[in-house]
Amino acid sequence: MPLLQISARSIRSENPVLLALAGFIAVFVLVPVAALVYLAVTGQSGEWPHLIRYVIPRSIWVTAALLAGVAVLAGSMGILSAWLVVSFDFPGRRILVWALVLPFAVPTYLAAYAYGEFLDFTGPVQTFIRSVSGFASRADYWFPEIRSLPGAVLVLSCVLYPYVYLTTRALFLMQGRAASDVARTLGAGRMSVFWRIQLPMARPALAIGVTLALMETINDIGAVEYLGVNTLTFAIYDTWLNRGDLAGAVQIACAMLFLALAAVFVERWGRRRQRYNVNRTTAAVHDVAPVPLTGIRKWLATGLCATPIALGFGIPGYVLGSYAIKRLDQLLDGRIYYALIDSLLVSSATAVCTVLLAFVLAYAARVSRQRFVSMTGKIASFGYAIPGTVLALGVLIPLSALDGAINDFTRGYFGFSVGLLLTGSGLAIVYACSIRFLTMAEGSIESGFHKLSPHLDMASRTLGRSAGQTLTTVLLPMMKPAVVAAALLVFVDTLKELSATLLLRPFNFNTLATLVYEDASRARVEEASVAALIIIIAGIVPVIFVSRSMIDNGNRFRPFIRR
Numbered sequence: 001m002p003l004l005q006i007s008a009r010s011i012r013s014e015n016p017v018l019l020a021l022a023g024f025i026a027v028f029v030l031v032p033v034a035a036l037v038y039l040a041v042t043g044q045s046g047e048w049p050h051l052i053r054y055v056i057p058r059s060i061w062v063t064a065a066l067l068a069g070v071a072v073l074a075g076s077m078g079i080l081s082a083w084l085v086v087s088f089d090f091p092g093r094r095i096l097v098w099a100l101v102l103p104f105a106v107p108t109y110l111a112a113y114a115y116g117e118f119l120d121f122t123g124p125v126q127t128f129i130r131s132v133s134g135f136a137s138r139a140d141y142w143f144p145e146i147r148s149l150p151g152a153v154l155v156l157s158c159v160l161y162p163y164v165y166l167t168t169r170a171l172f173l174m175q176g177r178a179a180s181d182v183a184r185t186l187g188a189g190r191m192s193v194f195w196r197i198q199l200p201m202a203r204p205a206l207a208i209g210v211t212l213a214l215m216e217t218i219n220d221i222g223a224v225e226y227l228g229v230n231t232l233t234f235a236i237y238d239t240w241l242n243r244g245d246l247a248g249a250v251q252i253a254c255a256m257l258f259l260a261l262a263a264v265f266v267e268r269w270g271r272r273r274q275r276y277n278v279n280r281t282t283a284a285v286h287d288v289a290p291v292p293l294t295g296i297r298k299w300l301a302t303g304l305c306a307t308p309i310a311l312g313f314g315i316p317g318y319v320l321g322s323y324a325i326k327r328l329d330q331l332l333d334g335r336i337y338y339a340l341i342d343s344l345l346v347s348s349a350t351a352v353c354t355v356l357l358a359f360v361l362a363y364a365a366r367v368s369r370q371r372f373v374s375m376t377g378k379i380a381s382f383g384y385a386i387p388g389t390v391l392a393l394g395v396l397i398p399l400s401a402l403d404g405a406i407n408d409f410t411r412g413y414f415g416f417s418v419g420l421l422l423t424g425s426g427l428a429i430v431y432a433c434s435i436r437f438l439t440m441a442e443g444s445i446e447s448g449f450h451k452l453s454p455h456l457d458m459a460s461r462t463l464g465r466s467a468g469q470t471l472t473t474v475l476l477p478m479m480k481p482a483v484v485a486a487a488l489l490v491f492v493d494t495l496k497e498l499s500a501t502l503l504l505r506p507f508n509f510n511t512l513a514t515l516v517y518e519d520a521s522r523a524r525v526e527e528a529s530v531a532a533l534i535i536i537i538a539g540i541v542p543v544i545f546v547s548r549s550m551i552d553n554g555n556r557f558r559p560f561i562r563r
Helices: 002-010 016-042 048-087 093-099 108-118 124-133 149-175 178-185 190-201 203-219 222-226 232-242 246-270 274-287 296-326 328-332 334-367 371-385 388-414 427-450 454-462 467-478 480-496 499-504 512-521 526-550 554-562
Strands: none
Touching: 016 246, 016 334, 016 371, 016 388, 016 427, 048 093, 048 149, 048 190, 048 203, 048 232, 048 246, 048 296, 093 296, 108 149, 108 222, 108 296, 108 512, 108 526, 149 203, 149 222, 149 296, 190 203, 203 232, 222 232, 222 512, 232 246, 232 388, 232 499, 246 388, 296 328, 296 526, 328 526, 334 371, 334 427, 334 467, 334 480, 334 512, 334 526, 371 427, 388 427, 388 499, 427 480, 427 499, 454 467, 467 480, 480 512, 480 526, 499 512, 512 526
16 A cells, blocks of 8 residues: 555656646636726726616615526426436436436527517417407506516526536436435335435535526626616626726626625535545445336426426527528528637637646646645636626736737837737637636546546556656547547537627627627517527537536536536
8 A cells, every 4th residue: 555655646746837837827817807806996986976876786686686586496497307307207208318408508698589589579479368368459468578587587597407407416316215215214205305315415416506507697698688687797788888987897897706706615615525425425326216107297297397498498499490490591691601700710719728728727636736736726717607797807907908018019119000919809708718618628627537547647657658758648548538528618608608708809800699699689689590590509519418428427527516
């Protein structure tokens, strides 16, 4: 055993270049945050009395109510469907297991546009009601308004519940049947086992899934604006662009940043014993055998699991698909092709940049013992907790200053101006999205490293290979699946990103997401249907990957929890 411990330590080395790169990544993430704090402290807002009196109190109340509603509804949908597909066997279960993740492919703003059309006065639901009942106008009957706070809770919950489903399903699988069988032998019914045994054991996963759903809720701007819900995120957007008060927007952003970091703390607290639980329960995974349901119960279970899919994926797919079929002529529209090219360029650059940074962090954590490396990984994980609107403000401030410095240098030494190299191109979007999705890529790559035994490094070093040769000839070829998966996830999430892209895009620069937003904000959802459908189709590929990765075992549970 002492010899083995010495050998394990021998693969670790304190490479100064690696440590410097890890420090650069920490600075890379912290610069926008520092810029926000500096401008919030030094900036003077002329609109602050108005914001304090009229905007912020209502925005805080609306945001809190929206978060509470999404936590309850998305949490209930996710944990109920996860419990049913793990514990019971019923018609369609094999398909529903992976189909329950399909709403991941639908961005929140696209879901909001689709629901607005589906439940509108001229939509199929109200048209059917009038045709059956004989009503002539909206004044003759009552119908719930989707453009409201409850409507926003419904729409966001229907597309964000997969966060809860994936995390709780993985933990239900790891629990095995031992605890449940003991409770059943002591006379507990199935519902009693769920409420008193399985649900308390799944609390960490439930907390993680709900926290991730709430982070996405805070980040959203397209859906809440379309549905008329004035959250803090929309208050930042409105204060900056409509009121022209950058300092006030930054101060609101700093308050949101504090709330986001508090959410990160809650998420980390929820999984503080994750490794311990996984190690203890991994052997029980194979004991999970779903109990066959009979009679009305099996069809009830099928209906309960199919309903979230219909609400989160079926309705948006039906509305946007039916519009897209009618507007196939848009495939000849140059706007879509230009937006598609811009989206591919930004998404590809973000994927490459993010994967490189994530690989450095994950590899440094594998070969270094220093706490500094561990700290850089924790700092990098904060990026996903920062809402896109807040991140856009933080990125714009230092990049604008750097643009000004470059212009002064070229004008002073060479007599010409280079223009806005950073903020006038897509680089600002790449920077913001790289920070936001760095956690996702790092989690996937780190999980890949965890599946490679340290003995591979030891064997390579004892055969005369250096640390660099071991990395390039042994580790990298075996890490290709994890690297490709990380790049794919970042690529598609960048393709769907709206908040940061909307605020950082240069003039005459549109991605598919901003093109859809522009048309939908002018009440031309049908015009945006083809671009919206392209986004959804592109999102289905990583959704299938996520579904297959999350349902196998505890090792694959790790990367998406870190997200």
